[in-house]
Amino acid sequence: MSKKQTPSVDPVVIVMLGVVFVAVAAAMIAFQPDSNSINIATDAGTMSQLLVAFVTGITTGGLSCLAVQGGLLASSLAHQIEQDYVQHAATTKKAKAAPRSNSALPIALFLLAKLVAYTLLGALLGWLGSYLTLSPLTRAFLMIAIGIFMIGNALRMFNVHPIFRYFSIEPPKFITRYIRRTAKGTDTATPIFLGLLTVFIPCGVTQAMMATALGTGSALMGAALMLAFTLGTSPVFFVVAYLATELGSKLEKFFMRFVAVVVLILGLVTLDGGLNLMGSPLSLQNMTRSWFPSQTEANAVADSPGTAITDEIILNVENEGYFPTTLKAPAGKDLTLSLITDQTYSCARDFVIPALNYYELLPDTGTVQVTIPAQKAGSTLFFTCSMGMYTGQIVFE
Amino acid sequence: MIKKTFKVSDMTCSNCAMKLESLEDTLEGVKEINASYHRLEMVIEYDETKLNEEQIIMAVKKKGYTATAA
Numbered sequence: 001m002s003k004k005q006t007p008s009v010d011p012v013v014i015v016m017l018g019v020v021f022v023a024v025a026a027a028m029i030a031f032q033p034d035s036n037s038i039n040i041a042t043d044a045g046t047m048s049q050l051l052v053a054f055v056t057g058i059t060t061g062g063l064s065c066l067a068v069q070g071g072l073l074a075s076s077l078a079h080q081i082e083q084d085y086v087q088h089a090a091t092t093k094k095a096k097a098a099p100r101s102n103s104a105l106p107i108a109l110f111l112l113a114k115l116v117a118y119t120l121l122g123a124l125l126g127w128l129g130s131y132l133t134l135s136p137l138t139r140a141f142l143m144i145a146i147g148i149f150m151i152g153n154a155l156r157m158f159n160v161h162p163i164f165r166y167f168s169i170e171p172p173k174f175i176t177r178y179i180r181r182t183a184k185g186t187d188t189a190t191p192i193f194l195g196l197l198t199v200f201i202p203c204g205v206t207q208a209m210m211a212t213a214l215g216t217g218s219a220l221m222g223a224a225l226m227l228a229f230t231l232g233t234s235p236v237f238f239v240v241a242y243l244a245t246e247l248g249s250k251l252e253k254f255f256m257r258f259v260a261v262v263v264l265i266l267g268l269v270t271l272d273g274g275l276n277l278m279g280s281p282l283s284l285q286n287m288t289r290s291w292f293p294s295q296t297e298a299n300a301v302a303d304s305p306g307t308a309i310t311d312e313i314i315l316n317v318e319n320e321g322y323f324p325t326t327l328k329a330p331a332g333k334d335l336t337l338s339l340i341t342d343q344t345y346s347c348a349r350d351f352v353i354p355a356l357n358y359y360e361l362l363p364d365t366g367t368v369q370v371t372i373p374a375q376k377a378g379s380t381l382f383f384t385c386s387m388g389m390y391t392g393q394i395v396f397e
Numbered sequence: 398m399i400k401k402t403f404k405v406s407d408m409t410c411s412n413c414a415m416k417l418e419s420l421e422d423t424l425e426g427v428k429e430i431n432a433s434y435h436r437l438e439m440v441i442e443y444d445e446t447k448l449n450e451e452q453i454i455m456a457v458k459k460k461g462y463t464a465t466a467a
Contacts, residue, residue: 159411165435170411174420174429350455 046221048346052346053209057232060262061205078150111234113195118206118230119223121199125213126222134361136386139215140277143388146208147271155171155263157257169207176201205263206233208270273388279354279381285391286382289325312336313394315383317362319346321390322383332375337370350386359386398428400442401450405457408434409432416460424448424456438467 101127152167179197202210209229213222275283311330316323317339329335339351349362353370362368375381375396384391408414414432419440421430428445432439441453450466457464 114419159409162437165437168434170413170414170434175422176415176418180415 046224049226053212053225053228054232056205056209056266057229057234058236059232060266061209061229062233062236109192109193111237113192114198114229114237115195115227115234117196117199119227122226123223124214125210125226126216127219129214129217129222130219135357135374136277136354137357139386140274140354140388142211142215143270143274143277145274146211147267147269147274150205150208150263150267150270152267154183154260157260157263171200181224205266210365269347276382276384276388276391277352277354279384281380281382283388284390286393289391289393312338314338314340315392317341317344317348317351319344319348321348321385322392325392327392327394329375329394329396330370331375331379333374335372337372337394339368339370341365341367346390347385347387348390351383352381352386353381355381398439398442399445400457401453402438402440402467403453403457404467405432405464406437407462407463408432408437411432413462414439417462420456420460424453427467439464 075283098173099247149167152164155161156164156167174195179200182337206229209226213225216222216225272284276285280286311333313329313335315327315337327337339360339362341349342365346364349364350359351362351368352359353372356372360368360370372381372394377392377397379396381394381396382391383393398446404416405413408417411434417432418430419452420441421427424443428442428444430439439457443453454464454466456464
């Protein structure tokens with residue numbers, strides 16, 4: 001008589017919803033623009049970076065964790081929960097009405113430990129990053145490497161070619177063996193320990209986020225970034241831990257495809273950002289701009305008088321990017337580029353001209369002038385934000 | 398003790414390799430299992446007096462994979 005019993009309102013679901021609400025509430029507190037209590041959130045550029053980390057966590061990060069950690073860790077926890085339930089049902093006649101507080105606790109402890117571990121890891125990476133001066137070009141190479149890694153992983157998930165299997169990092173055997181044997185335990189310390197150990201088997205998206213934490217060059221920012229990201233992954237991981245017992249491998253296969261598509265898109269975007277940061281004409285944005293030159297130049301003339309051929313050119317740095325995106329300038333003589341910000345808080349403020357190795361964090365409101373040395377007629381100088389998101393060009397004629 | 402290699406072509410990630418290696422703890426007669434997602438294979442060292450190929454293939458099947466002797 002081993003009929004499986006399913007309570008109508010599962011405490012796991014309740015706690016899961018609790019984690020979702022806490023995560024959303026924490027995000028809202030951390031990311032509100034007028035918040036003075038949290039120092040690191042007062043800068044809107046930082047705020048948007050943390051928001052991106054959180055959203056990445058709640059979408060692809062959580063799903064990617066499902067692909068890498070979910071099978072072993074979540075199912076171990078789910079198995080533990082199942083055992084708790086069976087034991088409870090065997091000892092209690094009113095099994096259906098009895099609360100299963102013990103079943104939800106391991107997952108909550110696991111997620112909490114994971115959150116603490118990754119926050120500390122973020123602090124460590126940020127601290128290490130503070131000793132490395134990452135130039136825009138170094139960051140460009142880092143982004144390109146991360147992009148290739150993500151694209152390779154997506155192609156691996158699609159099973160395109162055996163070579164892509166090498167994009168999956170296999171943790172050392174002694175670590176996986178240790179984790180597996182620890183997972184057998186049923187005491188309270190086990191899920192905490194398992195949560196801490198997940199730092200040794202990070203998924204592809206987590207590894208990309210770790211690289212970003214390294215790039216922040218600040219222990220506080222690195223910790224905040226990894227905290228936001230891991231907080232985002234928590235609700236998804238909780239759902240996985242719960243559903244692992246209900247849907248098993250069917251869910252995993254469905255999500256694997258979805259994760260592959262999302263990781264592929266993110267990989268391409270990251271790669272393109274890296275190419276932008278290098279000032280490469282081969283980036284998607286720079287290529288498409290040159291495919292439709294008349295439109296962008298026409299817009300440029302209409303948007304700003306600074307596009308006229310004079311010794312000074314004006315570029316408006318706005319929250320949505322650079323306007324106009326194409327500037328015309330006289331060749332063969334030095335000129336001044338005036339960068340105008342007006343309550344600009346996006347990453348567009350982090351202005352980069354890769355070819356000149358120029359990088360400047362602009363004030364949120366004000367004007368910064370840059371001297372551009374004489375360029376050959378017919379040449380193009382690309383500029384971008386430090387994340388390779390917003391781009392533009394100066395065409396010399 | 399004998400060491401044999403099995404091809405497991407339906408592994409999809411390194412987690413599958415970890416799942417297969419967990420047979421170390423449940424399958425009697427096994428000394429060590431080294432599974433690789435990169436090579437889609439698992440090398441198992443076991444006591445042939447306690448375990449045979451068919452039992453290994455069946456145990457792998459229970460984990461959701463198909464093993465064939467290499």
